[in-house]
Amino acid sequence: MDDMADTVSEALPRDFEALRALILDRRESLPKRIAQVAAYALDNPDEIAFGTAASIASSAGVQPSTLIRFAQHLGYDGFTSLQQVFRERLRERTTSYEERLTVVRGDADDGTSNRRIVDGFLAAASKSIDVMSRNIDDETLDRAIDLLNGAETIYILARRRSYPVASYIAYALGKLGVRSQLIESASGLSPEIISFATPRDAVIAISFSPYASATVEEARVLSANGVPVVAITDSAFSPLAQFASVWFEVAEADFGGFRSLAATMALAMGLTVGVAELRRGRKGRKSANAKV
Amino acid sequence: MDDMADTVSEALPRDFEALRALILDRRESLPKRIAQVAAYALDNPDEIAFGTAASIASSAGVQPSTLIRFAQHLGYDGFTSLQQVFRERLRERTTSYEERLTVVRGDADDGTSNRRIVDGFLAAASKSIDVMSRNIDDETLDRAIDLLNGAETIYILARRRSYPVASYIAYALGKLGVRSQLIESASGLSPEIISFATPRDAVIAISFSPYASATVEEARVLSANGVPVVAITDSAFSPLAQFASVWFEVAEADFGGFRSLAATMALAMGLTVGVAELRRGRKGRKSANAKV
DNA sequence: AATAAAATGAACTGTATGTTCCATTTTCGC
DNA sequence: GCGAAAATGGAACATACAGTTCATTTTATT
Incomplete structure (x- = not known):
């Protein structure tokens, strides 16, 4: 189990989309409990990102050890490294436009970069869209x-x-x-x-x-x-x-x-x-x- | 330290924006090291969300205990509860419009709700804005x-x-x-x-x-x-x-x-x-x- | 300048965490 | 149906963690 996992030729997914693709690709060949974890992971990526091995295992209805096996099956050396990918996913979409808008406004004084202006309009647009999606x-x-x-x-x-x-x-x-x-x-x-x-x-x-x-x-x-x-x-x-x-x-x-x-x-x-x-x-x- | 912290009348911020406001409000009255943590926290919210007390403390140039004091100064009972707010922030913006777009497309067949159409346009707009912000x-x-x-x-x-x-x-x-x-x-x-x-x-x-x-x-x-x-x-x-x-x-x-x-x-x-x-x-x- | 109070640094501790191990069960090839 | 191999459950383990404690330094008060 430990010698074949790390001889995979392809690089491990570092971003969520690649990981998702990998999981869907191998879906058929995964053992039952592992597949159960895989399905849960794709359905509840936030849980994986923030939860502990124990809490996730409990939610997914498996043993904590199964989580580690799931990670190792995919080639990661443990649950922690797999979790990094799920966390990275949340980090990427980090700066919401609402935040940018306040930021842009905050230091609007220190030299008017044109980029800042466009960013401001993008932020305003994004915020408007967000608000509408909630209120309509x-x-x-x-x-x-x-x-x-x-x-x-x-x-x-x-x-x-x-x-x-x-x-x-x-x-x-x-x-x-x-x-x-x-x-x-x-x-x-x-x-x-x-x-x-x-x-x-x-x-x-x-x-x-x-x-x-x-x-x-x-x-x-x-x-x-x-x-x-x-x-x-x-x-x-x-x-x-x-x-x-x-x-x-x-x-x-x-x-x-x-x-x-x-x-x-x-x-x-x-x-x-x-x-x-x-x-x-x-x-x-x-x-x-x-x-x- | 433990008796005055939890007698604050106002409820603790449960969302990031409220927390941000609270921190900015008290900025002046915070001790030096605590203020240092506060500044770091607002600048690197993602680090707070995912890091450990030790890693964050090291990045911010303070002792781990200062992090706990920071949290307690704000009225939280520990670093962990404060961290929840930073994690919640990432969870909230969970369903990105890009994801919604695929969802909307996915079940476009099952009866054409008007809401779904508007959501689709909102999602397209949001995605366009995201892409531009990265590419300009x-x-x-x-x-x-x-x-x-x-x-x-x-x-x-x-x-x-x-x-x-x-x-x-x-x-x-x-x-x-x-x-x-x-x-x-x-x-x-x-x-x-x-x-x-x-x-x-x-x-x-x-x-x-x-x-x-x-x-x-x-x-x-x-x-x-x-x-x-x-x-x-x-x-x-x-x-x-x-x-x-x-x-x-x-x-x-x-x-x-x-x-x-x-x-x-x-x-x-x-x-x-x-x-x-x-x-x-x-x-x-x-x-x-x-x-x- | 002396004293008290607050803030800080750093070692310590109990706990909760990821991981490993092993016994048991299930699956698969012949 | 038998034996080997893989999969699984569950407990044991080592550790990395948040939080506590206390000695020391800094700041404020008189």
């Missing part, structure tokens, strides 16, 4: 998509900072074969276009403080005309939240006063693709969708 | 910002999927008082606008496979006329990379064929604010910048 409500989402799904034409309303999101939605809806109309301020035709909307249509309105008055006003008019409004905004006190049929609260982190758009973008894509999926399901079966 | 090159970034800083007018070139990024750049540059010109396909005036550009200007061109021919052609013309081009694209084989003065390779993850824009957006904001910072420095001192 399934039911609100389902209602919004249902509502949009019923629309003949989806009107998209956003100005200034939110405009990029609107243009992305319009582009994606177009690609997905959903009829939509982007309200541009440039064209100056907003009032005419808006007057075409009926209660059988729907609106996606996006606005964050300080709310663009055009967006708010147009959304209000549309809502008053019976057109259902899905709003993406930043608080319950937003004017959009007052009359929207469904509204999302999106908390974007900012860097240097510039707020991220990452979470809003992801939500927008979710709404867009969600609607498209529904319609696709209604008609036939799914068709391959090209990269967009 | 400081020198390229500095060169690009230098180049843009020298421009009289910054022309922004992007179509279709990349257009939202362009519109965001244009908006932000406007807010920051940097002269820029967004090339819209809608207006049909692109050729005329482009003909105004001189070598004293600069171009930001954004395009990903499949490259919009208008973007590529216009960028090529501008470059041929001596206007320096900063390109954001997806590979060295991109047509934009051929003639760009500086180019960034951005690898965006995708979900269901829809690529994220998160990393591109963050980079774009970095370029924008980087240029603005440079110019602000050139003129006077920094002015407060409002949320955008």
